[in-house]
Amino acid sequence: MTMHEDALLRASSQGGWDRRTLLKTFGAGAVAMAGIPLLTGCTGGSAPASSGANTATFGSGSSDEVPKAAYKAVTDAFEKKSGIKITTNVVAHNDFQNKINTYLQGSPDDAFTWFAGYRMQYYAGKGLLAPIDDVWEKVGGNFSDALKKASTGADGKMYLIPNYNYPWGFFYRKSLWTEKGYTVPTTFDELKTLATKMKGDGLIPIEFADKDGWPAMGTFDYLNMRLNGYQFHMDLTAHKESWDQKKVSDVFDTWKALLPFQNPNSLGMTWQDSAKSLADKKSGMYLLGSFLTQQYTDKAIADDIDFFPFPEIAVEGRDSIEAPIDGLLLSKKGGQNQAAKDFLAYVGTPEGQDVYASVDSSNIATAKGADTSKFTPLNKKLADAISGAKNISQFFDRDALPAMANNVMIPALQTFIKDGTVDVKNLEAQAKSLYAAQ
């Protein structure tokens, strides 16, 4: 990414010199990117493992200030406790995600930060990760069944130690709702009635932003899970189910009833813009992940934010929750290093997760018995919503093939938001082609 962008920047700052720049920029620059995995593929294999009994390496994509410090605290505490030395390599998180292919094939660290869902199962299926069933035997009791399901690969083996997650749902300002006498809707009809009432009060009922493309996937996921169930969501995102069927069209038809209540300017807004609108009491509620609350640095507003899960529609009540899980994986090479396994086991204990949460409190620790005494009432509510859920989905772009999410769903959802139409036949044609390329 950066390499290519640099090339483009350089080329454009010269302002389009000549044919050579052009060739370098597009004919070659883009292609050179395609060549990189190839080159590293050749060097392949693994560099001599640092599997001396008392050291392990840890690759972290958590490059933002707070999570970075939080992982530092975790490794420090682990080193002190076990005498094992952990060497951490922090990479900017976009780079880390974009280069994961090359990273895993080159000489990856023993342990590294990643996500649950298809994006984990895919690399597990390619044999680039090490199964950690033995670690799960030790710490598995700390996790709920839903978390266990999310940490399992397609082959039934365990691959992930969950560290924290953050639920998606509706957020709203308590003071506004008390003032207007709104109550929390538990069914879709109640939600529509409430939204109609809010519109009558001059509010934007459901705050919505989709300039970046991905936030709309949250609405799609919830409607899909509430209409067709959790398993259908998983099968659709893994492309075991066709897109060209009534169940999928029903999702969009149901969404159409919601569209008039969502912010009509969503395509020009980022979620940060929407967060501001909610804080300003211009809109009634906002369907987003709990990272929304990080935007409210003013304590008066932060304390005024409350949460309710997505109302039920047709099946499974409110059993499923969308709560992307972040955690640690072992690379193929790291699977031979007992020290790295010990580190993962530590992260899977309430003790390890408390250390993390003591620095980064914006997420919800996943292990049972983690300290909840410092939770705000909102955090407690979020944690309860997750622990009460039977199924945890990972958000469309983690449950599906990334190319499907980025290249197909983003334009399709943006078109739907704009025109209210969607071509499920074309979605299926694109899905077929992209999944076949894997």
Added chain:
Amino acid sequence: MSVSTNPSARGRKAVAPARRVRRLSRRDKLVLGLMVGIPTLIQLVLVWIPTLMSVGLSFTRWNGLELTDIKPAGAENYQFIAQDYPPFWPAMQHNVLWLAFLAFVATPLGLLLAVLLDQNIRGTRIYQSIFFAPVMLSLALIGIIWQLFYNRDSGLLNFVLGTAGTPQAVDWFGDSSVNIWAALFAATWRHAGYVMILYLAGLKGVDPTLREAAQIDGANSVQTFFQVIFPAMRPVNVIIIVITVIESLRAFDIVYVINRGTNGLELISALVIQNLVGEGQVIGIGSALAVILLVISLIPITFYLSRAFGKDKEA
């Protein structure tokens, strides 16, 4: 282009270099070989090999992992792009629109600026710097600048129009029927400055006696410009044509900073990036898109090269 390949023209000139070539010592040859060889090698490694690889990959399916995962796919990627990939045809249209807009609005504007600033008005250098500045700015800075202008609620433009904060406010980035024009305006802002600098250099190069002669013959300033000065800048004109075409084909940065080239701002270059770089990587399709862009680009490149070398022969 060795002159000796063209012995019929100006025989007197051709003889001297030919004799000099024969006098090259072994060391000269070695030095010359290195001087030609190293750039050729770099060019080969950085340009031609990746280009050919890209052409090859465009006929395959590959997940980017093991080399053994590369599967032949025939022309399927191209078929997919033409039939099943919704952003492709809008992207083609936008690239054509981009070309038309740069050719008929931005480039003439740059020429106009050049002619005005060539009049030795006071502070001409300051104006030149101001108009040229956008060409030098970085991507990130451009994003911020246009955000300040176009933002729906707090942007300068809606504020000037008096619609900021009202439901009538134009959503310059989010409304897909408007945002391409917003992006084109931003592109013009850069392109005009660039064209201006090139034409300023061209105008300085025009022999002033031409202008005087035209005036003595009774031509007014408009006639002088269009019938004498402009044709005399033919080499610059050719470069400008090529640059305009190339700029419109590789237009990328502005739409990328706005919304990564989605929702009404699709461009082929943005699609190439989306399909080749990062998580949405689909190497076969991305390579096919890159090849399509390359083939289209070859047209102006061929035009430019034939002009450039054709002129060598004439000389």
